[in-house]
Amino acid sequence: MSFSKNTRDFTFSRSVVHGALATYIETGQSVKNPVQCLDISIDNEEGDKWINTFGSSVIVLKSKTQLNTSTGTDGIVPGSTESNYALIEKSDFNFIYIECTTEGSSYFDCVFRKIARNGMFVLTTSDDPALYGRPPEPALRCYGGLISRTFYAPELAVRLVAAAMAR
Structure with a gap:
């Protein structure tokens, strides 16, 4: 199995993010149930993993995907082709995961406006x-x-x- 350079760069951080979300759900710190998650990553792989692992405990909105992608028990995963900033501004989220390959500081303002009380914001950057x-x-x-x-x-x-x- 061959991995791209970007996938290898984020393997460890993605594992940490998955564990953080599992702990967040388990402790019940979220003000919304199910936990509303936003996955802004290179390949949206994390959002699929969250749906498969946590099932009805999470609602995942992924960036840059085709609408009505078939996975999970509901059969529909919401997706969007909007810019990442517009996607963040759409709704309040409990868990926001941003995986970027450039400067992460550009996301700070819009994320901190839209993260819910007791929410988690995870930013990973490789370059x-x-x-x-x-x-x-x-x-x-x-x-x-x-x-x-x-x-x-x-x-x-x-x-x-x-x-x-x-x-």
């Missing part, structure tokens, strides 16, 4: 040039800070993203 620290201007523009060349630069990048989310 955010702003977090590499060369040149420093993208990090300053996207996240409001600079990453210097140190041995703990990855930790600085995580802290910079968390600070941007808090703002």
Whole structure:
């Protein structure tokens, strides 16, 4: 079985996301039942896994799919060909998963407006040039800070993203 580079990049993070959603459903922290999930990923594979694993505990809206895709017990999975930003603005979601290959900071405003109380937001990125620290201007523009060349630069990048989310 061959995997594309993007699939290999996200294998670990997708496993963590799946576990986080399972725990979120199990603990009952969601204000909506069933949990309303939004899957904005490269191949929408996660949304299909959630439906197969959690069944009627989740309602999944996937991006960039054909409408009326047949899976699960209901036979219909809602999908959309709208832009990701328009899709986020459609409704309040309990669980938002965004898998991007560019800068993730562009999603912060619309996600934090539409995430429900006690909701979860998961953002994975494999190639955010702003977090590499060369040149420093993208990090300053996207996240409001600079990453210097140190041995703990990855930790600085995580802290910079968390600070941007808090703002």
